[in-house]
Amino acid sequence: MATNWAGNIAFRAARLHTPGSVARLREIVAAGQAIRALGTGHSFNAIADTHGDLVSVAGLPRTVEVDPAAATVTVGAGLRFAEFTGAVHEAGLALHNLGSLPHISVAGACSTGTHGSGTANGTLASAVRALEIVTADGELRWIARGDADFPGAVIALGALGVVTRLTLGLVPAYEIRQWVYEGLPYERLREGFDAILSAAYSVSVFTDWRPGATAQVWLKRRTGDPGDPGDGPAPESWHGAVPAEGPRHPVPGEDGATCTRQSGVPGPWHERLPHFRAEYVPSSGDELQSEYFVAREDGPAAFDALTRIAERIAPVLQIGEIRTIAADDLWLSPAYGRATVAFHFTWIPDTGAVTPVLAAIEDALAPFDARPHWGKLFVMGHERLRELYDHYADFEALTAKLDPRGVFRNDLVDRYFPGTG
Incomplete structure (x- = not known):
């Protein structure tokens, strides 16, 4: 590659x-x-x-070992989520959540803090119970929840070693109905911000941030949960939005057939929680992405701050997405220690045009201690990042402990964790 x-x-x-x-x-x-x-x-x-x-890690053994008694699955690090979630479902179990894409590898997603949505749903990494890692001396080590190093070893940016297997905690299998609503007025979104984002098991709000625009909302409800209309029709109006008349794609003008089944048709969790179907390439890749995470209680004010610079955002944006994530205890998690709202941006493929907009977004969100997604584009320096993470120094110490030769360092690690070089 x-x-x-x-x-x-x-x-x-x-x-x-x-x-x-x-x-x-x-x-x-x-x-x-x-x-x-x-x-x-x-x-x-x-x-x-x-x-x-x-x-x-794509060539490593393609392990999929479901343990129903322990409610766990142990998988090879290079597996994509779509390659093992079906086996988990067949065993009557499920992951608590999935990301937008089922095409991403489990180790890469967990090591960068990737997530889905839902006020009660943690990052994908929060499902990790243990991981097997090859450290700098070539030794193979298991690190499990309860070990002192565990909170720093899951979302570790590849700085501690090469992950070879992960054990993930599971829950009983469940079904999801997915509806898409269109035409949500901005003022209704702002007034009911938290209620809208907590209205289903998983909620995504899509917007292009253009003045006077409306938002599109994807509601993913577990069958039988409060608010599930069963096999009946969805409400004709929801916070001023109306049900989409056919399959929708998050990016206006793109083919909704590539997306997971909508219109309230029930289906297994692994076929509804992602936005995109596993059998389709979700897009051409002609895009850049950034994401920023703030405390859930700051979500409305952060939304207001972004609205004030919408004229900077909209010209270089393909689509924005707003989601929620539950708090966790992983040191470098963007949701560490706080219930979180995430503001995601899918940009046009023009780094020169996007970079100054990132600086404007970071300035606008600075009062809310916004944390960036580790695997996406951002411009803030390590001094600011250090202020945003309580265990920044602990992670630096863990890196020095497990990789004293600096084998797994690169320019990005040197830039953001210079104290471990």
Whole structure:
């Protein structure tokens, strides 16, 4: 792979390895001087880049071991979510949530703080119960919840080693009905901000931030939950919005047939929680992405702050999305210690045009201690990031402990964690 999925990052690695076994991976790591792990390439910054050896985990054993008694599944790090969620469902179990794309690798998603939506739903990484990792000396180590290093080892940006397997906690299987509503007036969204975002198991609000625009809302309700209309029709009006007349795509003008089933047709969790169907490529990759996370109670004020700079955002935006995430205890999680609202931006593929807008967004959201998504574009420096994470220094210490030679460092890690170099 010469570039990431979006094509905005050209990898500089001298060599690309795709080991077929953990034993071979351990040999590569033990002999290496500069190594970064590569998942499916869905990050938009240089988090996976290196001048040394790039190691794809796609060739590692494709483990899928469901343990019904423990309500866990242990999976190979390179597996995409779509490649194992069906087996989990067949066992009568489920993950608590999924991201927008079922095409991303489990290790890459968990290591960068990727998430879905829902006020009671944590990041994808919050499901991790244990992980197997090859550390800088080539040793294989399991780190499990309860271990002192665990809170810093799950969302670790690839800075501690190469993850080979993860054990994820599961819940009983469930079904989801998904509805899309259109024409939500901005004033109604602002007035009912928290109520709208907490109205279903998972809620996504899409907007292009243009003055006078309306929003589109995707409601994903578990069957039998309060508010589920069963097999009957959805309400004809909801906060001033109306049901979509056919399948919709988040980006106006794109084909809704590539998206998961809508119009309230019930289906298993893994076929409804993502926005996009596993059998379709969700888009061409001609985009950039950024995302910022604020405390849930600051969501309305942060929305107001972004509305005030909408004239800067809209010209370079394809679509924006607003979601919620439950608090967790993982040191570098964007939802660490606080219930969270996330403001996501899918940009046009023009880094020069987007970069000054990122600075404007970060200035607007600074009063709310907005944390950026580690795998997407942002411009804030390490001094500001250090202020946003209580365990920043603890993570630096953990990095120095597990990678004293700096094998897994790269320019991005050096820039944001200079104290560990």
